[in-house]
Amino acid sequence: MDIAALPKTELHLHLDCSLSYDLIHRLNPEVDRATFLRDVALPEKCSDLADFLRRVPNQMNLMQTEDALRATVTDLFTQLQADNVIYAEIRFAPHQHQQQGLSPEDVVRIVNEAFDLESANTGIESRLILCTLRHFTAEAAMETAKLVHLFQGTRVAALDLAADEAGFPIEPQVAAFRYAREHGLFRTAHAGEAKGPESVWETLDRLAPIRIGHGVRSIEDPRLVNHLAENNIHLEVCPACNVMIDVYDRLEDHPIDKLYRAGVPLSINTDGRTLPLITQNLQYQMLADTFGWGDTEFLACARNALKAAFLPDNIRQSLMNRLNQYHVR
């Protein structure tokens, strides 16, 4: 198996968790490599999701101008190229980039244009997902849903709910997701990572997302596993990140293989490139070493990802053709 050559996808990747050391050092020369590893990146384990989330502002605070946002997109596409990613859905919360006077709409326009440019430069097909966050007010959540609607037909493809699942209730997010559903917008939501299957059930029931971000703790409820498989509800699984934020002690304990064998449609994703400090090539190698995964599993997951991608069918089909042209080595 030639992991580097395998065509890959990313459905779950946070823009504001993926700045490379080189870009961070360029945007803030005071951050040297030691500081980067101590305060910005997550190279090993942290104590819980809240500890993970505390590190996020260190990258986000650097992404407050048009130039920095554009540089961030270019930097991430370069990293995706190194992993041979053919399709990426990248997410972020536009409301978190207003520190220097940009409006959320400005932010989306800038990032959307940068995606157009970098997709053309690299040949990587891409879409953007806009996040509302668990601690956002109902008003900010609705503004995010309306931005997805406003930019419908561009790279902007979907609404997501992210951030601290265990620390904040779902209620303020419900109306935004209803708006998205009523306007025919794609939707995904984080659940079943910091909390168990009850959170996945609640998210499916209250937000009616098309996919679930993570969802791995669904494994604790066999009825939920069946529900996901029977209703073809896709899980955006981020195994290395789950271990680094200590949802699971070791990769051996991660349920990705069990969920896959149970017929739950799932994909392999990094969640971030710096927080956690990981690449798809590395993560594929870890899955191969731990579960004996090979071309069959990796290509099936890429196929699952394209089936669940927030794309028009003609683009989905052309990417599927690209995947099918890959000859196992």
Ligand SMILES: [Zn+2]
């Ligand atoms: Zn995430």
